Each structure stands twice: as C-alpha cells, then as structure tokens.
Amino acid sequence: MKKIWGRKVLGFAVGVCLLLTMICQNVAFVSAEPEEKTVVVNFEESLNETMSKTIEILNLFDISEIVVDSGKVSYSREGDKVTVTVSEGVYRVGPHTQNVTLTIEDDKGIFDEKTSYNVDGYEGILTKIDSGYDEAKGLYWVKYQGSVTKENCKFYQYTVTIKYTENVRPEVYLTEPKRGMITNGKINVQGYVRDENIGDELKLFFSFDSYDESMTGNLLNENSIISDGTWQEISGTIDLSPFNLKDGDHDFYFWAVDKRGVRSVGEIIRFTLDTVPPEAPVLTPDKTESTNQSVVVSVYYPPDAVGREIKINDGPWMPITDITKNDQIIMDENGKIEARAIDEAGNISEVAELEIKNIDKIPPTAPTINTSADETTEQPIKATIVPGVDNESGVDRTEYCLRGASTKDWEKYDEGTEITITALGETEICARTIDNAGNISAETVKKVTIKKKEDSGGNNGGSGGTGGNSGNNGGSGGTGGSGSSGGSGSNSGGGNNDGNGNDGKKDDEILQPEPNIPGAGGSPVDLSVFISADKSKYEEGEVITFNITYKNKTNVQANNVIVKAGIPANTTVEDIAGGTQNGNDIEWKIESLKANSSGKIQYKVKVNLLEVPEISSSATASITASGTLINKDDDESRTIFLLYSNRFGENFHGKYITGYEDNTFRPLNNITRAEVATIMTNILGLKQEVAGGKTYTDLSKSHWAYNNIIAVTEKGLFTGYEDGSFRPDNFITRAEFATVLANYLGLKNVEHDELNFADIENHWAKNFIEEIYRVRLIEGYLENGLRLFKPDNYITRSEAVTIINKMLFRGPLEGAKVPFTDVEEGYWAYGHILESSIDHYYVRNKDQSETIVNKKQ
Structure with missing residues (x-):
C-alpha cells in the first residue's frame, strides 16, 4: 500500500x-x-x-x-x-467487448449486409445499418455497427483514500487591555491566539467604535504568526493619535484572520480615552517663618491621582508612600520638594515645587560687650553691646542680663543704648544673640567692678544745736569730703545729723537720678501674650518646645513685667530659658519693657511616662506689669496638645459622622451648617432633647437637624445671623467653620500682633482664624509666595473632617476600608474619612497616624 x-x-x-x-x-x-x-x-x-x-x-x-x-x-x-x-x-487479464461503428466509402456502391472487423486485436461481425451517396465527394458510403471483442486485455481499477483536516476558525483571548481601562494615548495589547491548523498563517487586526465581517481593519503587526496548534502569545502597542479619537468612551475590536481569510470571533473591549492631566499637587509647609525645627510639608494630591510621586532635592521620583504614610514630608534641612500626580490614564500633572529656605539650625555668633572701664572707684560703668552676626535667618534680637552686685533678668537690648552699672562690687554683664529661627548664640560674659573709696570720707559735721526756738547750724563737713551742714534746729528739737562724708549717701551705693519714666505716674499699660507649641501630639519621652511672644502695645514703658508660663502636668522642665521655676510655673522678670516693643521666649519640657494611654493637655502663659493694666483679654493665652503612650495597647475612638442613604460620603461636596452642627453635637455627646429657648426665624422643628442646631447654639458654638436666621442648609464658609472650632476650644476673640494670612486683614473672623492657626488646626494655601486662608470660600466634607480630626488629635486611620462606595483608597483624605466614620480600636504609629486593631474579646 x-x-x-x-x-x-x-x-x-x-x-x-x-x-x-x-x-x-x-x-x-x-x-x-x-x-x-x-x-x-x-x-x-x-x-x-x-x-x-x-x-x-x-x-x-x-x-x-x-x-x-x-x-x-x-x-x-x-x-x-x-x-x-x-x-x-x-x-486483471480478460476479454473486452465494445461496440464499434465502421463507415466504408467507394465509387461503386456495392456493399455486403455484413462485414468482418479486426482492428487492434478486436474482432467481430458488423451489420449494415445505413448507406447512401455523398454528392460532394461523389462517393457511395455504407455504415456498419456491432460488438467486437479483444482477448487478453489488461483492466485497471483504483481506490484512493484521502485523510485531511478542515480549516478551523482561529481564536483570540486578550489579557490587555482590561475592560474599562483608562488611557491617555496608547493601548498595550497582550493575550493569546490559537489556530488548531498547525502551520496556518495568522494576522491580527483591530478597529475602533465599529466592526463588521467585511471590514479589513488595521494590522497590529506586520509579521504573521505561524500556528503551532497551541495558544501562542501575542503583544503589540497601538498609538491612538492617528485615529483622531476624542476624549471619552470607545470600543476596541480585535480579531485574527488565517491565510484563507477566515476570521475569529472578535474581542470587544470598552475603554476610556483621557488626555487631560490631573491638577498639580499642593505643597503646604507647617512653618513659613524662620525656624530651627523641622518643617512638615503636607502634600495634597487631586482626587483622580492614582500615582502620587515625590522628589526631594536631586533624588529620584518615588511614590510618596515609600516615604510617609500620611502625605507629610518632614524636612530636617533646607531643600527642594517636588510633587506630581499621575491619573489612571497615565497623564502626569504639572510639577508642584516648594523650596524650603526657612530652616536655620546654626546659632549666631556671640555678641561683643564694650565697657567704659573694667574697674572704677565709685564711678558708674557704662556698657554697650554689639550684636552677634547671623548669616542664615538673620538676627532677631540681642538680650542681656546682670548678675552679681547689679541684677537684671534677661531682657531685650536695643542696639546703641547704654547700660549703666552703679552698684559697688563685681557685676557680670551677660549677653546673647537670638536669630529669627530661635537659635541662641553662645553667651558672652564680661565682669566689671566698682570699688569703694578707701579713705574715711569727711569728718562728721558738727552736731546740731540743742532744741530751741531756732537750733544751731551744724558744723561744717570734715576734710576729705564735702560734708553738708548740720540741720537747723526746729521748734521741737535739735538739728539733723546730715553731715557725713558721703554727702548723705549710703556707703555702699552710688545713686543716680531717677529717670522720668513714662507710665510710672500711673498711665495705663496694654500688654499681650501668646503661646504656641511646635507640634500637636507628643509621645512620652518627647520634648515639647513652647514659644511665647509678648508685647507692650502702648506708647508708655511698662515696668516690672512678669511673663509666667505653666509647666503642664506629666512633664518635666528641660530648658527654663533664663527664667525662674516657682512650683509648677516658670517666671521671667523684665525690669522694663519699652513702649511698643516685644520679645520672645522659647522654653522646653519633656513628656514623662504616662499612667494612661492619652491625655489632652494644655499650657498657659500670662503677662503682668506694675500699674494699671487695660484690655486684659490677651494678657493670658492657652495652647492645646495631646500626650500619648503606646505602652497600654489599643485605645478607642467613636465615629462622629455618617454618610448618605445611598451609602456615599460625597467627599467633594461642600458641607452645610446643619451638618457641622450635627458633627459638633456628636463630638460633645449632647442629648438631642433640648430646652429650645433659642429659636431662629428660618428653622422649624421639622428640620432634620433642629435639635442639633439648638443644642450647639445653647453651648455657644453657633450664634446665627443678625437677621435672626440660621440658614441650616447653606454651605458653611471657612471663616464660620473656624469660628465654630474656636468656640469649641474656648479660644478668645483677641487681636494678634501679626497676621499669618494675607487675605484676612479686614475680615470679621480674623481673630478666630489666627487663633486656630496658632493651635495648629489649619495651614491655609500658599499662592505666589503668600499664605491665604480664603475665609469666604466654602469647605468640603473631606476638608472638614480632616480639620476636626486635628482638633480632636485623631487620625488618619489605617488598616480598614471606608464604609462608602465613593471614596477610593488612595484619595488624599481617605484616612481622615475612615477615622471619622467608624467606631474603632487603634494604636498610634510613630508618624502619629493610627492603625486599627481588632479588640480582643
């Protein structure tokens, strides 16, 4: 075979x-x-x-x-x-019989009825069947027909079996692009193609938004695929730019065609073209003034950012999660931070840049003390101070103090003025220069001495006359001095014994004429003081740095000024900053504070081991002076902070906000006044049954937040508008929100010496805004080198819970999923929304964020 x-x-x-x-x-x-x-x-x-x-x-x-x-x-x-x-x-061999027809022609026309046949081995007798005359040829013809047989013929017969395969339709399966993908201009194709016909030649085609069997399509790759009968990998990249597709949803069709033109069933994948880059991130430092502390930069990414990258100085771009978990970068040194956002389509935002230039950890040089003499005999010594030099943040002030025979606590030195030393004995003049970042120079000390005269001075003057109507004059002063005359007698007694050799002065002091000090005669003095901490949360063992600024706001000098600051419970003093500790307070005595002048004090305490997981703490500073004090609301200031320990395991936070009935949070929605009132009611734990003494013209009892609004009104958090309305469904402005938080914290409506925001100078809420900035609840916006608050803008629900969490020393929370369908993981406020919306047990992380833990039963 x-x-x-x-x-x-x-x-x-x-x-x-x-x-x-x-x-x-x-x-x-x-x-x-x-x-x-x-x-x-x-x-x-x-x-x-x-x-x-x-x-x-x-x-x-x-x-x-x-x-x-x-x-x-x-x-x-x-x-x-x-x-x-x-x-x-x-x-096979055998006879073969066949029918034949034989035609014979001649010119006679005489033919037999039968004739013999013998051709090629075939023999037989044929019978006449027809005859006639062909006039054209001029011949007679006859036709014979019959069967003839040939013996010993070879007969052939074949059967052929063909095995074959039919052409099978090719198949395709795509793993990329994913259904619902978003792209900004390219589609990466990955997947598999199979044709069971081994050796078949396959080509891959695609089209956008339309398809039919007669369509040729666009070729993915020039090279064909030769089928090996298995699923074979395919890949390619499609540049969308030649197809002029508009941003939006499109259908991607993909199919394979074999060499006979048979095509596979097409894949259809819906995708979105998005060529618009996300907004640039916002970089906000917690300090813009000169500082010797680290600067914490908060990075705010747009909601559509799936890639959130950061670059520090000349380093590489990297995901911000590789550096920090809470989108805050701690800069210990000056440098440059760049941030960019990448959306799901791959579009890259403009690069946000922030140059940190305000960190200065180098102290200024020590000041120089110049004196009129190092030693005198009963003559005043005058001293002047040349401030140290600071080439970083610049010199803020130079301070001096006196120790020894003359004493004076640290106070600001006004350049060019003279310090007069009058007390007999040795006096140390101490001076230090402080830069704008709070760095303190090495202390310069110079000793001066005023000696007492060694002679005995003049003899005593003569005794006064004995009592009488007129008394006698005292004798003249003795030599060696200019003793004064004895006092005259008076009606009731003899003259005074005034004639000692020191002209009536004490032996150990040189007296100077008292200056005519403004305010000494009883003019009122207006002082102010503000205290702030360098952070809001401190773990046990950490050092808290407090900054106190004080000012004389009047045009007269204030005398005997005392600045006092409390030492918070559960802390120990680390740096008293030249003050004197008195029990749980530190005092700084300032002999005189010139008109319209100010000063700064920076002191430090360390957090002790705590006996509980968390303590909400505070520190208070106050200022007093001799005489009558006016406008005393800003003579005392308080700041808040949290002390915490992780030695006790988990702690608990309850939720204070809920979403909407459709299981959404709506993070970008502006929050209403009624919603804020409800949040504050939940935080305060107020009962919703209220007395209802306060009413608003536009608030009915049927309003869903009626009880909450009345409750927080009675607590003094809200006051409503001048026309008697509350406007519960209006969006709350940033200024109104700041006022609510200030009222909750008990902060005062006091004017600050300097404004940290460029756009609130004439705003009704500027004092409250500055107060919540002082306690580190808000940061504002940096635009064109200016810090702005945008007081009349509305505030979103995301921003609101983030600020409230700061006020409550909470969050952001990690380790769980938000209970809302419209807040995606990676959203900048994800952790704060989670913190505010679920009851949870937690532990605090080193970066002060929280991680959820399962409560042990």
Whole structure:
C-alpha cells in the first residue's frame, strides 16, 4: 500500500490526546488538533493504466495522508479542489467487448449486409445499418455497427483514500487591555491566539467604535504568526493619535484572520480615552517663618491621582508612600520638594515645587560687650553691646542680663543704648544673640567692678544745736569730703545729723537720678501674650518646645513685667530659658519693657511616662506689669496638645459622622451648617432633647437637624445671623467653620500682633482664624509666595473632617476600608474619612497616624 504523508505530527500516539494547558489569568487553555476526516475516491475499472480525477473538499486546510490500493498516487490542489492521479496499478487479464461503428466509402456502391472487423486485436461481425451517396465527394458510403471483442486485455481499477483536516476558525483571548481601562494615548495589547491548523498563517487586526465581517481593519503587526496548534502569545502597542479619537468612551475590536481569510470571533473591549492631566499637587509647609525645627510639608494630591510621586532635592521620583504614610514630608534641612500626580490614564500633572529656605539650625555668633572701664572707684560703668552676626535667618534680637552686685533678668537690648552699672562690687554683664529661627548664640560674659573709696570720707559735721526756738547750724563737713551742714534746729528739737562724708549717701551705693519714666505716674499699660507649641501630639519621652511672644502695645514703658508660663502636668522642665521655676510655673522678670516693643521666649519640657494611654493637655502663659493694666483679654493665652503612650495597647475612638442613604460620603461636596452642627453635637455627646429657648426665624422643628442646631447654639458654638436666621442648609464658609472650632476650644476673640494670612486683614473672623492657626488646626494655601486662608470660600466634607480630626488629635486611620462606595483608597483624605466614620480600636504609629486593631474579646 502506497502512502503520501502531509504535515502530520508523528509524535502523537494513537488514541492519546496531548493537552497543553496554559494558565493566563484565570483561564485554562487546552490545545488540541482539529479532527482528521477521510474521503474515498473510486476509479472505475478501465483499460487506462494512468487515470486522474478532480474532487472538491469544502473548507479544506491540509491533506495529511493519501493512499491508493495499488500502484502509485499523487495529487495537486487549488483551493478546495484536489486532482488525484493514479498509475501502475495491479491489473486483471480478460476479454473486452465494445461496440464499434465502421463507415466504408467507394465509387461503386456495392456493399455486403455484413462485414468482418479486426482492428487492434478486436474482432467481430458488423451489420449494415445505413448507406447512401455523398454528392460532394461523389462517393457511395455504407455504415456498419456491432460488438467486437479483444482477448487478453489488461483492466485497471483504483481506490484512493484521502485523510485531511478542515480549516478551523482561529481564536483570540486578550489579557490587555482590561475592560474599562483608562488611557491617555496608547493601548498595550497582550493575550493569546490559537489556530488548531498547525502551520496556518495568522494576522491580527483591530478597529475602533465599529466592526463588521467585511471590514479589513488595521494590522497590529506586520509579521504573521505561524500556528503551532497551541495558544501562542501575542503583544503589540497601538498609538491612538492617528485615529483622531476624542476624549471619552470607545470600543476596541480585535480579531485574527488565517491565510484563507477566515476570521475569529472578535474581542470587544470598552475603554476610556483621557488626555487631560490631573491638577498639580499642593505643597503646604507647617512653618513659613524662620525656624530651627523641622518643617512638615503636607502634600495634597487631586482626587483622580492614582500615582502620587515625590522628589526631594536631586533624588529620584518615588511614590510618596515609600516615604510617609500620611502625605507629610518632614524636612530636617533646607531643600527642594517636588510633587506630581499621575491619573489612571497615565497623564502626569504639572510639577508642584516648594523650596524650603526657612530652616536655620546654626546659632549666631556671640555678641561683643564694650565697657567704659573694667574697674572704677565709685564711678558708674557704662556698657554697650554689639550684636552677634547671623548669616542664615538673620538676627532677631540681642538680650542681656546682670548678675552679681547689679541684677537684671534677661531682657531685650536695643542696639546703641547704654547700660549703666552703679552698684559697688563685681557685676557680670551677660549677653546673647537670638536669630529669627530661635537659635541662641553662645553667651558672652564680661565682669566689671566698682570699688569703694578707701579713705574715711569727711569728718562728721558738727552736731546740731540743742532744741530751741531756732537750733544751731551744724558744723561744717570734715576734710576729705564735702560734708553738708548740720540741720537747723526746729521748734521741737535739735538739728539733723546730715553731715557725713558721703554727702548723705549710703556707703555702699552710688545713686543716680531717677529717670522720668513714662507710665510710672500711673498711665495705663496694654500688654499681650501668646503661646504656641511646635507640634500637636507628643509621645512620652518627647520634648515639647513652647514659644511665647509678648508685647507692650502702648506708647508708655511698662515696668516690672512678669511673663509666667505653666509647666503642664506629666512633664518635666528641660530648658527654663533664663527664667525662674516657682512650683509648677516658670517666671521671667523684665525690669522694663519699652513702649511698643516685644520679645520672645522659647522654653522646653519633656513628656514623662504616662499612667494612661492619652491625655489632652494644655499650657498657659500670662503677662503682668506694675500699674494699671487695660484690655486684659490677651494678657493670658492657652495652647492645646495631646500626650500619648503606646505602652497600654489599643485605645478607642467613636465615629462622629455618617454618610448618605445611598451609602456615599460625597467627599467633594461642600458641607452645610446643619451638618457641622450635627458633627459638633456628636463630638460633645449632647442629648438631642433640648430646652429650645433659642429659636431662629428660618428653622422649624421639622428640620432634620433642629435639635442639633439648638443644642450647639445653647453651648455657644453657633450664634446665627443678625437677621435672626440660621440658614441650616447653606454651605458653611471657612471663616464660620473656624469660628465654630474656636468656640469649641474656648479660644478668645483677641487681636494678634501679626497676621499669618494675607487675605484676612479686614475680615470679621480674623481673630478666630489666627487663633486656630496658632493651635495648629489649619495651614491655609500658599499662592505666589503668600499664605491665604480664603475665609469666604466654602469647605468640603473631606476638608472638614480632616480639620476636626486635628482638633480632636485623631487620625488618619489605617488598616480598614471606608464604609462608602465613593471614596477610593488612595484619595488624599481617605484616612481622615475612615477615622471619622467608624467606631474603632487603634494604636498610634510613630508618624502619629493610627492603625486599627481588632479588640480582643
């Protein structure tokens, strides 16, 4: 039996199917050969040794085997038509009879009725069937017909079996792009294609937004794929720019076509084209003034940022989560921070830049003390001070104090003025220079001495006369001095003994004329003091740095000024800053504070080991002076902070805000006055049953927040508007929100010496805004080098809970999912929204964020 083999995989055993499984995402692909089919071609018995026959096999892909029962076989094909040729087969020998017709012509026309036939071995008798005359030829003709037989003929008969495979439709499966993907201009194609017809040639095509079977489409790659019968990887990148697609949703169609033009079932993937970059992040430092502390920079990314990157100085771009968990960068040194946002489509925002230039940890040089003399005898010594030099943040002030024979607590030195030392004995003049960042120079000390005269002075003057009507004059002063005359007698007694050698002065003091001090005669004095801490949360063992600023706001000098600051409970003094500790207070005595002058004090305490997990603490500073004090609301100041320990395990925070009925939070929505009132009611734990003494013209008892609004009104957090309305459904402004928080914290409506925001100078709420800035609840916006508060802008729900969490020393929370469908993980306020909206047990992290823990039962 003769065979012709096509492209058949010989390695497959009969009856065994080789399964090739590829794992692609969650799909298991199984490779299999197409089914092999058979067709039989019969060649009828014939005297021809070589024969050909053409048949049509519809949808033919390949002939794998062709077999003839004898002889040789070959084939050729054109499309579905196959021509089979056979030859040299086995034959049989036997007689062959066939009908023949014989025509004979002559010019006589005499023909027999029968005639003999013997041609090529065929013999027989033929019978006349017709005759006639052909006038054209001029000949007679006769036609005979009959059967003739040839003995010993060779007869050939063939049966051909063809095994073949049909053309199978190719298949495609895409793993990229993902359904619902967002792109800014390119589609990465990855996936698999399979054609069970091994050796088939495949091309890949795609189109956008329309498809039909007659469409040619766009070619993914120029090179064809030669099928090996398995799932084969495909990949390519499509640049969308030539297709002029607009931003929005589009359909991506993808299919494969084999060499016969049969195409696969197409993949259809909906995607979104987005070429608009996100907004640039906002970089906000917690300090813009000169400081010797680290600067904490908060990075606010836009809501659509899925990639949030940061670059510090010349370092590489990296995800901000590689540096910090709460989007705050701690800068210990001056440097440059850059931030950029990347949206889901891959668009990159403009780069936000912030140059930190205000960190100065280098103290100024020590000041120089110049004196009129190092030593005198009963003569005043005058001193002047040349301030130290600071090439970083610049010199803020120089201070001096006196120790020894003359004493004076540290006070500001006004350059060019003279310090007069009058007391007998040795006096140390001490001076230090403080820069704008709070760094203190090394202390310069110079000792001066005023000696007492060594002679005895003049003799006593003569005694006063004895009592009488007029008394006698005292004698003249003795030599060596200018003793004064004795006092005159008076009606009631003798003269005074005034004539000692020191002109009536004490032996150990040189007196100077008292200056005419403004305010000493009883003019009222207006002072102010403010205290702030360098952070809002402190773990046990950490150092708290307090800054006190004080000022004489009047045009007269204040005398005997005392600045006092409390030492918070659970802390120990670290740096008394030249003051004197008196129990739980530190006092700084300032002999005189010139008109309209101010000063700063920076002292430090350390947090002790705590006996409970958390303590809400505060520190208070006050200022007093001799005489009458006026406008005393700002003579005392308080700041707040949290002390905490992680030694006690988990702690608990309750939620204070809920979402909407559709399970959304709506983070970008502006928050209403009624919603804020409800939050504050929850924080204060107020009962919703209220007396209702206060009413508003536009608030009915049917309003959903009626009880909450009345409750916080009675607590003094809200007051309403001058027309008697509350406007519960109005969005609350940033200024109104600041006022509510200030009222909650008990902060005073006092004017600050300097404003930290450039846009609130004439605003009704500027005092409250500055107060909540002082206690580190807000930071504002930095635009064109100016810090702005935007007091009349509305505040979003995300911003509101973030600020309230700061006020409550809470969050951001990590380790759980928000209970809302519209807040995606990675959103800048995700942790604060989570903190405010679920009850949770937590531990505090080193960066002061919180991690949720499961409460042990």
